[in-house]
Amino acid sequence: MTDDDIIICRCEDITLRQIRELIAQGYHTIDEIKRVSRAGMGPCQGRTCRQLIARELAGALGVPIEQVEMPTFRPPSRPVLLSTIARGEADE
Amino acid sequence: MVRLKEHPILDFPPGREVAFTFNGKEIRGVEGEPIAAALHAAGVRVLRHSPVLGRARGFFCAIGTCSSCLMTVDGVPNVRVCTEPLTQGMVIETQKGHGHLPID
């Protein structure tokens, strides 16, 4: 295993090499990387990898981290079973 | 000795011992502690294998934030065992990949 095989997104098993390749291909925001690779779309919703990807983007683009655009956050912020939502709102 | 018995500050009052199975093997733990704590005390480190690369994963954040400890509990996959309390008779299995939902 080399540096490039470092796991960045644990949920989807995305490596540092894959992230670097995507950046080289022109995917320059966290959202773009997420949409093509699923990094950050797993059960943890990017809580582990988001900051690592932001740092990698900042380094590659030569900008401070605060200029790396954050992705959109939508509910549910924690996994919910589809059956729970399908049953609808519970009675009090 | 994995369970702390003597500690300069803390007391660990003996909780109610319960039996559960891990991959078919019977193990004992303390009722109400997170499943991951019971497994760790029993020497279990590998909790799942990751979905794409099949890498071994274990306990990591302990606050239900990451996805490292997802296991199949009583047939239901993707349970975060670092926060899920242990109960008597639980059937716990290492999870491979995304897991399969029981169809009822």
Next chain:
Amino acid sequence: MKEVDIAVIGAGPAGLSAALACGKSGATTLLIDFMDAPGGQLIKQTHKFFGSERQFAGTRGIQIPSIFINQLSQMPNVQLVLGVNASGYYADSGVLTLEDGGKFIKVKAKRVIIATGAGEKALAFENNDLPGVYGAGAVQTLMNAYGVKPGNRVLMVGSGNIGLIVSYQLIQAHVQVVSLVEAAGRIGGYLVHAAKLRRAGVPILTSHTIVRAIGEETVRGAVVAQVDQSWQAVPGSQREVACDVICLAVGLTPLVDMMWQAGCEMKYVPALGGHVPVRDENMRASNPAVYVAGDAGGVEEASSAMISGEIAGISAAVSLGFRAQDADARLALLKSDLAAIRSAPAGEKIRAGIMSAMACGGER
């Protein structure tokens, strides 16, 4: 749909304190936590708190949750729901969605206090996902809350206060700390903690980092190396350390998903651990229905979390017309307590970070 005046998300030090303030004001209050026991990360804080009596000086962190719960349980206008996930906040309607053991619940809250705390930062190195690589908070929880030893030989990564304190607590639990590595050129946390480790014989290696975890299915060692000023490993400096746990204490970052969902203006403030909501001195975010409390607004520690929680609680209640008799005096006192906590030399970065988070953005 359930309706409440104020919903508090997270029952750690900030959320408990916020809910108590809301309760005292008379507002109907719902306190929500996904864990089955309240207290958040207080459950593993074995040290005695310092500061003033108002911040439980002399009391151990692990004893604090029950003090709050005893008071909250006397309040008919406060409801505590545990084991419940707050899964979403819909800013247009002020509706929170909760999930309780397979039940989907909606709550309309006039104000929401977000006290979701912080999560551990990750570090990119080879095999960082190997079982045995644990967050420092996780090691502390395993050991202090559940009495389970994380392993026998620990490599600690990071010399901030968490890295130093968890190392010392490991030694208290008869676990060997084989070494502590710190990438920076100097120790990050208080020297009083570092001195305890030195006395216990733990080598503290500054300008060193972890390069790789070794092991097939579980950790059996690590490779550490010296780093130069641009954080690159110095050739030839790599060496192997035998250990069965690698403990990552590389900092915390606020858990702010709900505030993004709420459309709050956010700002990246490194001194506070990452993105935090822009807020005023009463902890109100740019979405006027949202308040933030504790580490979710910037990583500090439990004493300041309890204070910012109470400030948020009083302020949210006052904004709805629920004003306890001493509200103004209490707010002034709390703000001075918070300033005092941050006044130590070590609080300089935090102070600058808070100033940055309170600076109004262009659109406000």
